[in-house]
Amino acid sequence: MSTPRWLDDDEMGAWLDIAQILMLMPAALDRQLREDTGIPHAYYQILATLSAAPDRCMRMTDLAKAVGTTLSRLSHAVTSLEQRGWLQRRACPTDKRGQMAHLTDAGLATLEAAAPGHVAEVRRLIFDHLTADDIAQLRAVTAKLLPALHQ
């Protein structure tokens, strides 16, 4: 398209709100988690995702997709979490290229200690302000947006 159409008033208003949320929400989540645990939200999500996996263990690529991050970013993050003793790299039994990230007992303990405060913050920032209808509608919208984000 040579002359892409601009956003109309409704779209622009929505976009400005969304842009603000994209800026402020991660900052708020990071702040709370860093105060309580010393790690940012992206790192917390890695621990949380692993804790729900069988054997608390996942392939790097699968973990990256589940968290919605890059392999490179994940690799750096795992290195950092490994140095704190919360994660451990393991060789993949079926694929010699592969690495698995394994959540240690110490990592699980840290996660469980951090979870209540984090959930409270998610409530304070989001669900305290929304009705059940709001949540259903919001979820319908996110379901429409996620496919394009995953490519």
Place this chain on the structure above:
Amino acid sequence: MSTPRWLDDDEMGAWLDIAQILMLMPAALDRQLREDTGIPHAYYQILATLSAAPDRCMRMTDLAKAVGTTLSRLSHAVTSLEQRGWLQRRACPTDKRGQMAHLTDAGLATLEAAAPGHVAEVRRLIFDHLTADDIAQLRAVTAKLLPALHQ
């Protein structure tokens, strides 16, 4: 609260979707803008906000609030944008502590060159997938969330 309640299934599903969007959307916006202009989305927002201000000029603190960022982050960003010749610091006439950020002609030209591609990306990621009703509902939700994020 000593035992904060966990998220129910609807809330947890919504939260996982939101977390994915918070991770993927900024990454997608950054990627497009960096390819086209070499600057991340947070920097683009600074230029865009300034372009709509009288004299294309704003106090640092006001600009930080408008964009939804930190004064420190803004200061670093302005330094970087200034080195590219797209911004200029000016002394504030009424307050000797103050600094004003002024968008230069070169900065405006860069912004106007980047805008079509950026808008197209915002459309591709968001508005192409939503009906007018979706947008209205989404905006109603964001309106409920923003106050808590602003404190």
Place this chain on the structure above:
DNA sequence: CACGCGTTGTTGATGTTTCAACATTCGGCG
């Protein structure tokens, strides 16, 4: 088997953000 290509994951350099510490100025109050 051997070649080539796609996948998997890491690394190092560079750019950006965060946090704490600091300098400067404003504004109110004794």
Place this chain on the structure above:
DNA sequence: CGCCGAATGTTGAAACATCAACAACGCGTG
């Protein structure tokens, strides 16, 4: 006026993200 607390910005170091380059392995084909 002179002092003190608050507000305004900047800076440097450390943490984190991005990007391109790279090594190692899997898999299919000839």
